[in-house]
Every structure is written in C-alpha cells, then in structure tokens.
Amino acid sequence: MAGGSWLQSLWGDKEDDKNPFVDLRKRIDSLFEDFDQGLPALAGSFAVRSNVSETDSEVCMTADLPGVEQKDIDVSVTDNRITIKGEKRSEKEEKKEDKGREFHRIERSAGSFQRTMTLPFKIDAETVKADFKNGVLTVTIPKPAGAVAETKKIEVK
Incomplete structure (x- = not known):
C-alpha cells in the first residue's frame, strides 16, 4: 500500500x-x-500479594498490605473459606512553583481488595489468629484433628 x-x-x-x-x-x-x-487507579482495586504455607497442624496465609491501616482490614470465616478484605485510602498532592522551577507530584493508589481461600476442611473461627505488623497480615488457621488424620501421602513413581 x-x-x-x-x-x-x-x-x-x-x-x-x-x-x-x-x-x-x-x-x-x-x-x-x-x-x-499502577493498575489500581484503573480498576479501583489492587492485587494483594500473598503466600500460603502449611504444616501438619496449621495453614498460614500472609498478605502484603502496604499503606493499609489495621482498622481497614476485615478477616472473616464461612465454613471452609477464609476471606481477607479491606480498603486502601487515596492520597494525591501536587505542588508547583513557577519562578523557583520546583515541581512535586505525589500519588498513591487507592481502592478495595478481597482475597478468599477455600480449604479442604471446615474452619473453626474461634481458633483462627490474625496479626498485622509492618504492613503484613498473617492469618494462622489450625487444622482440625480429623483433617490431619485424613491426609495420606501418595508415592510418585
């Protein structure tokens, strides 16, 4: 052409x-x-980076929540599902000086988040522990005695 x-x-x-x-x-x-x-400005939400680990007696979930305050986090349990949700507040500030040619722009993303994990056993909400420190939420979920006994290792050949 x-x-x-x-x-x-x-x-x-x-x-x-x-x-x-x-x-x-x-x-x-x-x-x-x-x-x-950062895509949060586009979608009104942001991705929660998390790790899930397991021992014979518990499941541990850690979630990175930088800039989120403890009061804005909600952890709930329904049967075999645990949900972490909350909100990150927005902060935008612009400063400008014409003659001194000093320009500053500070932006922080905001939005809501939610992460649900389904486990192969019913969760006892009374035994779940949640700790928030330095922007990291750690949720520890003890396994019931029956869940530990039902687990069987399969040999891979």
Whole structure:
C-alpha cells in the first residue's frame, strides 16, 4: 500500500474519530500509561500479594498490605473459606512553583481488595489468629484433628 502500511491505515490516526479502531487504540494507550502508575487507579482495586504455607497442624496465609491501616482490614470465616478484605485510602498532592522551577507530584493508589481461600476442611473461627505488623497480615488457621488424620501421602513413581 502506497503512503503507509496497511496496519497503520487500519489502526488509524489518533485524530480520526470516525475510525472504530481509534477508540480501541486510545484505550490501549491509556492502559499502558496507567500501568506505569499502577493498575489500581484503573480498576479501583489492587492485587494483594500473598503466600500460603502449611504444616501438619496449621495453614498460614500472609498478605502484603502496604499503606493499609489495621482498622481497614476485615478477616472473616464461612465454613471452609477464609476471606481477607479491606480498603486502601487515596492520597494525591501536587505542588508547583513557577519562578523557583520546583515541581512535586505525589500519588498513591487507592481502592478495595478481597482475597478468599477455600480449604479442604471446615474452619473453626474461634481458633483462627490474625496479626498485622509492618504492613503484613498473617492469618494462622489450625487444622482440625480429623483433617490431619485424613491426609495420606501418595508415592510418585
């Protein structure tokens, strides 16, 4: 195709509002721009990084919750599911000086989060312990005696 590639003409010029691909291109461009700032601003939520470990007597779940306050965390148990949810508050600040050429911009993402884990046994809510320290939530779930006895190792050949 003379004067440009077929992909460029299909994708469209950013100024061409009649082309249906222009809106798609703007959305994709926006997605990549927001990615550098963190996707939470886009979705109103953020991913909770967590680890799950296990011993013969308990399951332990740790979740990284930087910038979240203890009062904004909720841990609940329903049958064999444990749910961690909460909210991170937003903080935006912009400062500007024209003559001293000093510009500052501080942004922090905000949103809600929820993480649910299903276990192969009924959870006794009275025995679950949750501890929040230095932005890390640690939830310890003791296994009932029956769950430990039912576990059998299978030999891999």
